[in-house]
Amino acid sequence: MRNQNRRSPRGDKISEFPDELLLKILSFLPSKDVVATSAISKRWKSLWKEVNTFRYDATPPYPLTCQMFDLFIRSRSNVESLQLKLNPNNSIQDIRDLVNDAASRSLRELRIEMVYKSFEFPQSLYLYPQLETLILEKLSLVDIPPNVSLIGLKKLNLLSVRFSNDESVQRLLSICPRLEDLVVRRSTYTNVMVFTIDVPTLKCLSIDNTSGESRPEGVHGFVINAPSLRCFSIKDTFSNYVRFGDMPELVKASVNIICDQPIPTAREKVQSTSSKM
16 A cells, blocks of 8 residues: 555656656657646656756747747756757847857757758857757758867758858868768758768768759769768769769768769779678
């Protein structure tokens, strides 16, 4: 009878989970819902305050404005992960203020989805070296200014990101001296013709270029120079130009390229890479 009295009320089995698991579950919820869990019971009253992953979703209906969410972020002493799903109504200044406030609170991971709106890196991302993961999705990236660096960045995801030109891609990658993991997903929105990946520190690369209805005109594809690469995956049904540099450290690869034009250099490189497996 004593053990039964200690059990959570019937239907509230989740409250019996350890704090570590509950915090993991809360990290996947929008922040407004995380705070709302404090009303469930005494067990949950203060648990949300230990969450360090914060999510803001501006898709309707959204009861919190970007400014209100920023005030909430300012009340936190530590923000390890910030995930933003924004819409065209969010002003650039509001977004900049929000990211700046999070960056000054030990931000290690930043994810921004902007529904095809221009985005410029706030200055704080260059000033605080603790940022390790950056995920950009469905946005148009403003050119990187000179004499800056994302010195701590190790993981970068470019998911349907638009650049001003081919050189802008190289410029972004060149300011990441410690980059180890790169994910590229192209779409019809991506305007880069030849996506050049020249990163000597890169260890893991994943490319998906299978979204679209028809191949664009002209030369389009990838140039990859990553001598430290250990894991490589590419699925590509749209490129007509693919060139690989030497990959002496490669231990795992998945290459699936469909092309209706002969590419002798690329074909030879793919065969050479496959033979090492």
